Amino acid sequence: MPLAADAVRFKGIERQDYRTFVAAYGHDVTDWAGFDTFADLCELRGLSS
Structure with missing residues (x-):
């Protein structure tokens, strides 16, 4: 999922x-x-770490 979100967004x-x-x-x-x-949740996780 993170790879897909990274590729698309x-x-x-x-x-x-x-x-x-x-x-x-x-x-x-x-x-x-x-x-x-x-994907939103993956981004939120990345921002909150």
Whole structure:
């Protein structure tokens, strides 16, 4: 999840590198309806540490 949030929101990794990861993993969590909420929580955790 942190990798997906980083790729989508902050462009921390190249989109093609993320797609390669998704292909190997077999599922893209950004397609999940709860992705935005969970990504927000990941960001909050990062800010609060």
